[in-house]
Amino acid sequence: MKIAITSTGKTLDSQVDPRFGRAAYFVIVDTETMDFGVIENESAAAAGGAGISSGKVVIDSGAQAVLTGNCGPNAERTLTAGGIKLYTAVTGTVAEAVELFKNGKLTEASGPNVEPHFGMDT
Amino acid sequence: MPDNLVIAVASGKGGTGKTTIATNLAHYTARLGQKVQYLDCDVEEPNGHIFLKPKIDFSGAVTIDVPQVDLEKCTGCGKCGEICQYSAIICIKENVLTFEQLCHSCSGCWRICPADAIKPKPLNIGDIEFGKASGVDFVGGKLRIGYVRTPSLIKEVKKHIKEDHLAIIDVPPGTSCPVVEAVRGADFVLLITEPTPFGLNDLKLTVGLVREMNLPFAIIINRYGIGNNEVEKYCAAENIDIVLKLPDDRRIAEAYSSGRIIVDVLSEYLKQFSELYEYIKRIKVGINDKRRLRVRRKNKSGFRSSSSCTQDP
Structure with a gap:
């Protein structure tokens, strides 16, 4: 399956970006083959609505799960509407995050874990 | 005076x-x-x-107009989400989500909707x-x-x-x-x-x-x-x-x-x-x-x- 990981860089060795809506990149990884693609997040510096437009980008990428640090309510609502599973509080590198996911070590989030605008100050 | x-x-x-x-x-x-x-x-x-x-x-x-979507009429074409510059309305897999607080009442979505599925509705933003x-x-x-x-x-x-x-x-x-x-x-x-x-x-x-x-x-x-x-x-x-x-x-x-x-x-x-x-x-x-x-x-x-x-x- 394809999963999206918020990333500070363009490789599997990059650190997971702690913000969803304003993440620098989305790394889309095929968990079977470890093939990956990188999407630069155009909403990273948006004035508002970053979580929603980022959510749309991830849904359109065909990913079925999102691994990130923090996710606000608008993004969470968007991802849920797209049928995407959300995993928050993920840290380390993108590769490590994928490994944890594959081994079933991550717990699915039951909702947003931060308030709106969380990613604007970090 | x-x-x-x-x-x-x-x-x-x-x-x-x-x-x-x-x-x-x-x-x-x-x-x-x-x-x-x-x-x-x-x-x-x-x-x-x-x-x-x-x-x-x-x-x-005091109210402003925000979109209200009739999902029965909606065809899921996504035009409303494309025109919105504030991500206040977005089409996700033939489902339309609205985020009223982000809406700037530009009227773009209800004007562009080809199915006439979006109508303006008042949102109370404050009092006078x-x-x-x-x-x-x-x-x-x-x-x-x-x-x-x-x-x-x-x-x-x-x-x-x-x-x-x-x-x-x-x-x-x-x-x-x-x-x-x-x-x-x-x-x-x-x-x-x-x-x-x-x-x-x-x-x-x-x-x-x-x-x-x-x-x-x-x-x-x-x-x-x-x-x-x-x-x-x-x-x-x-x-x-x-x-x-x-x-x-x-x-x-x-x-x-x-x-x-x-x-x-x-x-x-x-x-x-x-x-x-x-x-x-x-x-x-x-x-x-x-x-x-x-x-x-x-x-x-x-x-x-x-x-x-x-x-x-």
Whole structure:
């Protein structure tokens, strides 16, 4: 399956970006083959609505799960509407995050874990 | 008497005394028989009512239009999401989500929808109050907590500027969109500052704003005596009038902190406000004719379609 990981860089060795809506990149990884693609997040510096437009980008990428640090309510609502599973509080590198996911070590989030605008100050 | 004049009381820095000046000026001129109106456009944190203590005659909700989607009619084409610049509406797998708080009421989504599935519906963003306070005609806007459509509410408050009154607008602090909306169309702007480095820094930003908007203005220095004389040097170099210097007087702070009007409790300050009033009387109405007319015309033609206020009796 394809999963999206918020990333500070363009490789599997990059650190997971702690913000969803304003993440620098989305790394889309095929968990079977470890093939990956990188999407630069155009909403990273948006004035508002970053979580929603980022959510749309991830849904359109065909990913079925999102691994990130923090996710606000608008993004969470968007991802849920797209049928995407959300995993928050993920840290380390993108590769490590994928490994944890594959081994079933991550717990699915039951909702947003931060308030709106969380990613604007970090 | 300046019965046809709109004065905006603004400042870059917060807490310099906008409301103190605006409420005292309104109260003082009303005592002299001036037909005067005070409009609280600091709608995120209105406090003019604390000093003027108006008796509110009626109030009403201010609404803006946001999209309402009929999913039965929706074909999931996604055009609404593409046109929205604020991600306030988005189409996800043939399901349309709306985020009302992000909506700027541009009407793009309901206009572009080919299936006629989107209709505007009113969203309450705040309230507007009307009342009287010892001869002062009072209008105050109050934004609902958590809502960000400040300029829309300010616009609504300003529609109630009366043509035959001296209108005093209490402007929010800073130099952002709400400030631009509040000073827009004013005949004259009084910029309040304090004689400190912070005061001067933010004053310069605000002077830049009013010059950009081509609005005539002058400066009032509050808490005069603290800080340094850099504000005065700046005004001299820039050829800007300083119309009033209100001293740093503990008794003023005490009056303020107990919600009282300075001119009521400290009669020696009547002179300062008298001078300010005389200065205002000399302001030429029409100096900024086009802008003034724009405000007035809105007032005459009633409510704009993008926002409206329903008044409860």
